[in-house]
Amino acid sequence: MTVLVTGATGTVGRHVVDALLAAGAPVRALTRNPATANLPEGVEVIAGDLAVPGTLEAAFDGVEAVHLINFAGDDYQPLTEGDKIVELAVRAGVRRVTVLGGRADGPLEAALAATDLEWTLLNPVEFMSNTSKWWADTVRQGETIKEPFGGRLSAMIHEADIAAVSATVLIEGGHGGQTYTLTGPKAITTTEKARILSEAIGAPVSFTELTEEQARAKWASEGMGQEIIEFLVGALGNTPEIGYTVVDTVERVTGRPARPFAQWAKENAASFR
Structure with missing residues (x-):
């Protein structure tokens, strides 16, 4: 069963590719820039842009399952022609679809709900990888993390766990019509996150809490x-309650517990050194 992965070079999509390959599934990866995709050997890389459905017909040809994202482009704009993407999937004979939500439901989700496709919506809370985006430069330079709300709780999720859920759903099926909130195994505060990161990289990570005005x-x-x-x-x-309320979706779907932030920090320690 060939699986099409959109956003294949992105934070989650790259892990979806890996998870599918590990499960033995043939993978076709959609990217706007195949020449710079840098994907594993054996992956079929194809050019296309979710924001331009007219570029996608070849990508859907012969696939039975699809991992979609509901946004496009470097600025994460919402898909405005999601219905056309769904039409392509139906015509191609796609059976299963996962959708990684990056914003409110839109035309893509509405179009899927009107079909007989086995669709599953994945709504992760805060990504652990956001830590790199916000903190890596500061920590490497030996400076202090300065943010408000040091006691803010977040049930952050490892991006590989999002991918594992998607791959399991696409390969095994049985999750049609479901909307899954995805979290890590524990809600931690921002100050706890700094402490855990410090332990992982073997160097101090200082944190100063700012006022809102600061x-x-x-x-x-x-x-x-x-x-x-x-x-x-x-x-x-x-932070809404859903952002810090731990749920066991990852374990229920994949059969193994969600990865803790300490594991993510160890895996990505080099980015902070």
Whole structure:
């Protein structure tokens, strides 16, 4: 059963490719830039852009399962023609679909719900990999992490666990019509995260908690727009309950516990040194 992986070079998609290969499934990887994809040997790499459904017909030809993302491009814009992507999947004879949610449901999800496809929506909470995005440069330079809300709880998830759930669903089936929230095994605070990271890299990771106004000023000085600043203050200061409530979806679907942040930190320690 050939599986098409969209967003195949992304944070989660790359792990989906690995998980499918480990399970022995033939993989076709969709990317906008095949020349720079750097995917494992044996993966069929094909060019296409989810934002332009007219580029996708060859990608769907002959596949039985598809891992989709509901956004496109480097700026993570929502898909506006998700219905056309679903039409292609139906015409190609696709049986199963997973959708990695990166924003609110849109035309893609609505179109899937109107079909007989075995679709499953995957809604992870905060990615552990965001730690690299926000902290790696600062830690490498030996500087102090400065953020508000040091006591904020997050049930962060390892990106490989998201991928493992997707691969299991696509290969084994039996999850049609389900929407799964995905979390790690434990909710931890921002200060705990700094301590765990410090232990993993074998070097101090200092953390200073900012007030909301200090955080706004810091982010503005770094060139961040006002709209994004206010979004961050709201998201970090008022994390919804779903963001820090641990659920056992990963273990129920894959048969093994979700990976803790300490494991992620050890695996990615080199990024912080």
